[in-house]
Amino acid sequence: METMNTAQQQKNNVINNMSLNQENFNNRHKLLKQKGQPDIFSKAYQFIQVEIAKQSNCYPYYKTIDQNEGPVAIIDGKECVMLGSNNYLGLTIHPEVRKAAVEAIEKYGTSLTGSRLLNGTHILHEQLENKLAEFLGKEDALVFTTGYQANLGLISALVGKYDTLIMDKMNHASIYDGSKLAKGNCITFEHNDMMDLEIKLNGLPENTGKLIIIDGLFSMEGDICPLPEIVRLAKKYNARVAVDDAHAVGILGECGKGTSHHYGLEKEIDLVVGTFSKTLASVGGFVAGEKKVVELIKHFGRSVVFSASLPPASAAAALKALEIMQREPDRVERVNMNADYMRERLVNLGYDVGVSETPVIPIMIGNEITTLQMWKELLNEGVYVNCVLHPAVPRDESLLRTSYTSEHTRDHLDKALKVFERLKKKYRI
Ligand SMILES: Cc1ncc(COP(=O)(O)O)c(C=O)c1O
Numbered sequence: 275m276e277t278m279n280t281a282q283q284q285k286n287n288v289i290n291n292m293s294l295n296q297e298n299f300n301n302r303h304k305l306l307k308q309k310g311q312p313d314i315f316s317k318a319y320q321f322i323q324v325e326i327a328k329q330s331n332c333y334p335y336y337k338t339i340d341q342n343e344g345p346v347a348i349i350d351g352k353e354c355v356m357l358g359s360n361n362y363l364g365l366t367i368h369p370e371v372r373k374a375a376v377e378a379i380e381k382y383g384t385s386l387t388g389s390r391l392l393n394g395t396h397i398l399h400e401q402l403e404n405k406l407a408e409f410l411g412k413e414d415a416l417v418f419t420t421g422y423q424a425n426l427g428l429i430s431a432l433v434g435k436y437d438t439l440i441m442d443k444m445n446h447a448s449i450y451d452g453s454k455l456a457k458g459n460c461i462t463f464e465h466n467d468m469m470d471l472e473i474k475l476n477g478l479p480e481n482t483g484k485l486i487i488i489d490g491l492f493s494m495e496g497d498i499c500p501l502p503e504i505v506r507l508a509k510k511y512n513a514r515v516a517v518d519d520a521h522a523v524g525i526l527g528e529c530g531k532g533t534s535h536h537y538g539l540e541k542e543i544d545l546v547v548g549t550f551s552k553t554l555a556s557v558g559g560f561v562a563g564e565k566k567v568v569e570l571i572k573h574f575g576r577s578v579v580f581s582a583s584l585p586p587a588s589a590a591a592a593l594k595a596l597e598i599m600q601r602e603p604d605r606v607e608r609v610n611m612n613a614d615y616m617r618e619r620l621v622n623l624g625y626d627v628g629v630s631e632t633p634v635i636p637i638m639i640g641n642e643i644t645t646l647q648m649w650k651e652l653l654n655e656g657v658y659v660n661c662v663l664h665p666a667v668p669r670d671e672s673l674l675r676t677s678y679t680s681e682h683t684r685d686h687l688d689k690a691l692k693v694f695e696r697l698k699k700k701y702r703i
Contacts, residue, residue: 421549427575490533524553
């Protein structure tokens, strides 16, 4: 069996002779699929791409952020314009949100040490559920420990053996992972392609349960799902509709109420999924909908039944952020204005920003190595963005994901634009 020492030595020799180029970067995902490796750790010993990227100072992940103050962050001891967070309304730095979390810890402690079903339900969860249901115009809501778990819980409880889950191909990974917990059939349709959705719905037996689940605002592309057409097809084929509004809350609709409010379709949507880890300045997630359906998810959603509940401080922060979001609707206007400002200027510089129409603006680069190099140069010049490579996006469709907050000033944005202007000329993308 390959031992750690010899394998490590071989690996170091290989890495020392390698530079950051596409060939050395390819095939990294094939490691997981290799046959005939007697040591289950072999794939780890052969995984060298991270070292290659680190050696070239181009490793973009698990980057330590010393301090994140909303529109700016301290990284490697230096102040950067933060264009890589989902803190859309800047509420993580709001003094009232911080105070609410501190007070909750002092009053209720740091953890509830159990699942919602048993010893982990707290008065703050119930308050948050009531406020969310009221805010979204739904009968009830259920709070989870993360948004990821909200999708897992919803799907594991609802999609039984004879049901079908119908997903947009570009949906978030948590919906895909949730589909692995579904007992029934799971199918996908092409991104935002209503003709394909209709073909898929038409192919399903009439007398089976159907749930269409889509992201409201797509987290990498920054586009919005065509909800009116989805609702029309759902009615025609007797399907229910769930919208994952993780990114849409705080951005779309009156007071940031999300995708269904943006389209005036709040009564037509059966379930809304969301997270507290973006606009709501905390961590956690929720599903909102009909009381009876929420009741079922409460008892059959595996991720809520078998995992510890949201700590009180996180619930308190989300509650306060929700209150401020409604009290200060100009934040929602500002984040969208900042996004429009940037989108227009990035396009004028010649960048391809895809189909973005929201404060999530991808900059399409294509080549992985160029994307890594640009990411690093941006950081060196005080601009943090997210580097998105395969498998998060298809190969050769690498991108730099930028996102904006209501708290970015024109100075912040213009500083970033200057760097983008220089890089556009240098890399001739
Ligand atoms: C569309 C979507 N759904 C769900 C999630 C998961 O949310 P959380 O970070 O709360 O687990 C995310 C997070 O990125 C997301 O973008």
